[in-house]
Amino acid sequence: MTRRPPWMATLPPTVGGGTPSRSRPGGAAGQPGTTRPAAPRPDAAPANRGPGGAARTVASPLPAPSGLGLASDRARANMVDLLARAGVRDPQVLDALMQVPRHQFVEPALASRAYEDVALPIGHGQTISKPSTVARMIELASAHLPRARRAAAKALEVGTGCGYQAAVMARVYGEVVSIERVRGLHEQARANLRSLRLPNLRLAFGDGHQGVAQGAPYDSIVVAAAGEAVPEPLLHQMRVGGRLVAPVASGGRQALHLVERVSSDEWQLTVLDAVRFVPLRTGTT
Template sequence: MNPYPLPAAAFKGEGMTSQRARDRLANSLKDAGIRDPRVIEVIRNTPRHHFIDQALHARAYENTALPIGHGQTISQPWVVARMTEALLESFDAKGGMPRKVLEIGTGSGYQAVVLAALVPQLFTVERIEELLRQARRRFRQLGLPNVRSKHDDGKLGWADEAPFDAIILTAAGDTVPTRILDQLTPTGVLVAPVGSPSSQTLIRLRGDGQGDFIQEELGAVSFVPLLGGIG
């Protein structure tokens, strides 16, 4: 695990935000097929209610996507778990761990925090300035010095920090932008939703070391669209 665990104070909650509620969520993820104990434990210990409006706190540990404003959502916990698991298991097969990971679409910051508890360096890009401002505040509150963030067009990736061992996209385009693929190491892994708003598939691309990618389909998903520009 990462040397920067979430502080114990972040775990406090009452009623529908209590540790018991988080335990129920973690158990439901196991029942739904999530196998990686590292991912389940991080989600068990991540205070999801800190990433949504207080009016929605009672629903924080339901396995459902919730609105965060600006037409965006905090992803369903199962989807966060599955994407994180899909990224890690590719490196487990090689006997290692991604050390430098890029996330496209910070949103609330929830996926970033889950990843930051598992990898040494997490870089995250968000096009909506207000969402990024809120996410940065949460990163500071949770004491995560291994997260770096940037307000920019996510379709551009973060070229100045490339290459990355792994990249994760939290919004769906028809295809994965070439500029993002170019920022992977030759044997890197990318996990992303692709497709139209009515029909999206979660895919994993694994570099073969020769400039090509092996693609796997991981199941149907539903994400907000991958947009260019900044707001």
């Protein structure tokens, strides 16, 4: 019988500054790994912790895009340049953001804001994450994989939403599985992604707490909603050496958690930035 790592149930009360802690499933109950407290930082301009790479030249601000044609292409390029200046260093992540037309994943009335660094409503009480948040999470989740290995790597996204982050991940990893619990969003994402023709992306409908065991093990897992702990099934769907990035809520605040699986029965936790995500809910609807 698998036992829960203690830090899953008992989280540090203060958002940490990146000090790792380790825990084994067989450890003593009530003895979570320790983290060194540090003042939380806003997620609007997260510090880079990804692999190295040259930053792009930053273009001058452009008018809001129309959502079509050259205007959206230029605005998307400007968005990527601004993200590089803000600290995103992984060239493949930046290229993926450049290739995916974010305006196709938002409502037409919001297309003019598609390339701003803001979260936007997508219906069903959910939002499309800020581009900087998408970049930050994918960069963290893939930092352990050299570019040459990513074409054979497999990733899981929990919380498909409108499909935007899944599309970006599909430009980074060789295979991506994305699961969504809201039927309306699952169908919406399928429609949004159809024109992109991404053969390495598979959408699943179901409870994200359970992950997608049929596709495991995963080199990377990205969770796009905040739970009170990292769901245990996701820990066991990680490949040894793999990474999981998820927002976790505790004491009315949320922090980004980076989990690395260091052996079959040992995970390392690092608590990172303060963030804000929609809640991670159970079941389907």
